[in-house]
Amino acid sequence: MKRVLVIGSGISGMACAVRCARHGVHVMLVSPDPSERSQSIMAAGGINAVIADCDAGDSVACHIEDTLKGGCYLGGRRAVTGLCENGEEILKMLVGLGTVFSVDKQGQPLRRAFGGQTYKRTYYCGASTGKQIVSALVMEARRFEAEGLIERRLRCCFHSALIHDGVCYGALLYDETANKPEAVLADAVVMATGGQNALFGKTTGSTQCDGYAEGRLFMQGAALKNLEFIQFHPTTIETPQKRMLISEAARGEGGRLFYERDGKRIYFMEEKYGAKGNLMTRDVISREMGAVKEQVYLDISFLGKKLIDERLPEVRDICAKYGSIDVYTQPIPVSPSVHFFMGGFAVHSHHETNIRSLFAVGECASMYHGANRLGGNSLLAAMYSGGVAAEEIAGRPEVGRAPDFGKFISQEYDKMQERQSADSPFPVMYIRDMLAESMRSHMGIVRDEKSLDEGISDVEHLLSVAEHLRYDSSVRHYTNYSLTGILTLARATLQCARSRKESRGAHYRSDAPKTSDEYGFSTIITYDGGSYNVRLDKEHEYES
């Protein structure tokens, strides 16, 4: 029987696992925690689809155009066409799995308007679309678990891939229950590990999405793409451990952004962009906020208690709980935060990386979103990419006999043993904090070459000491062995941003503020023994 190893059990990982299982392919679904802890459950907004009964004037072609335009035409038309054409089928599949969508009186899923889109085409489940989809997929995966086709492995972390001559034969995992590494051979390995939050410390996302798998596989030969495109969400509130997202709905309902100067409120977005200024795209608002010296506030108090209670209860509750802010009477102090990574593994149309039999799906794969992502397209892409990879894997012959990885495994095992025997109080988290501080300073909303060079210098320094230090071994072993991969990914991200000497979508360079046709291609970065090689994908090797 064909065997697939899926790393990560959020929506894209489960979508892939379920689709593989439907084809009779055995799936080992690996994650440190159950799907209920994945970042997917935090996706609130909705999922885009153009269905037969769409808004008058809407079409799949229009969804394709909106997606390409939102991504500043870096997304490949063929890939985006596949994504948008499958929206209706994916929506039907989710309904068929029992996802509890918000519905009208006839029981049909409701849709709403989302930023950057010409028509209403975002289907939603109250304010917890991601969670409801996860719950439905967990049930469906459970059906195949009961049949023995999906084998869930919890408390299990990715360590490295088993690669020989450009072909992936499986992965080395770290089993946290048994406290030992385990090599698993498979006909295909699918990475579904989410975004790269750890590079920035506090973000709106999960602490579990750290980018390690991308960093490690990059070091093992996987090409990465468009790492410079990182979406900032303009309205988040600061808390000691994370950035709490204040939904775009707050501005959609009429919320106004302002700052105070000399006791007077300055509605800077409206002054510059007119009445709809507060609803400009996320990158434009984030940049405008970045240019303001004063604290920026979001005011929804004038909307009234009734409207807030009916339409923005989550905003009300988050502000009260984590900011002690009474939104009925007080404005919300907001600032932009890292929210989504358009970059990740460079993948071909079937979501296979440049390493044969190694696939990537969901946020960790760079596809569809180009230089910026539309709201509602991330859940669609998670579902679609998982399905695309599964279909490709199911249709392929088995890989065949794997070469002997004994030497590689024993070397890695020795390194693990050494780390675990360390008697040091020094925690890896101190280095992670230094990395996040540098990335926030140099890889923020507005970048320039000098600052990026400083960032590169910082990360080079951290990389040079990281392997020589001994760390507190009382924490999870994964926390310690993941450091170098995370640092390497950060270094690659800075390199991509340095190389793109233009401004496009979420990447803004104050020393090159215009968009340039010369850079109208995706960035591809590869690693070769410590050197970071960047090129533009002018031949459309990865996306067309």
Place this chain on the structure above:
Amino acid sequence: MRVSILRQKSAESEPYREIFEYDGSPDNTIAVLLDHINYNDDITDIYGKRTDRISWECSCLQGICGACAMVINGVPALACETFVRDLKGEEIDIRPLSKFPVIRDLIVDRTSIHENLKQTNIYIGEYQPSEKSSHAQQYITAKCLKCGLCLEVCPNYVNGRNFFGAVFANDCYLAASRNRSKSKEIRGVYSKHFGADCSRSLSCMDVCPMKIPTITSIAMMNRK
């Protein structure tokens, strides 16, 4: 403020207590407090003895994933939405959930929640909603975090070998209401592993972070 934590180095070892001093803000959550003790400096207890960093789990840090479920001052709760300012007394007492095997410190093995649902085939399969289904109840039960707080507080739940608790009842309701053709089969296992032994203390509803009205799921499952 003193913080007393029930710790355990591994599944096999004996639990022990350690007391730490917390000098951070009362406006912080217990999740922030744990990070503060772990990473404010090299970790030492109140007697100045160097010790291991405290193991605990988190993911969303905003009360919607259930990773950081633990017992705080005797109450099962999520660390990321329990604030120091709201706790009474001079000392904060933190211990792991007691109904699950400890893996390390505040991390417990909650696999049994998923295993019980798998063993009893609680899944929707083909979507065929029953005519009497309540959309609101399905929406709220699908928000279950599988955090285990309802099981910790339940007087009937012991170790999940026979009685599976509110988390099981709510998933039974969700699956049965979304697929009427499986309803009879699900009611059978529901009765065996929940209905027959639930004493209706409903303490599960008091601690549920999602405020799931389990009593409504029970009423729906008991309806013929």
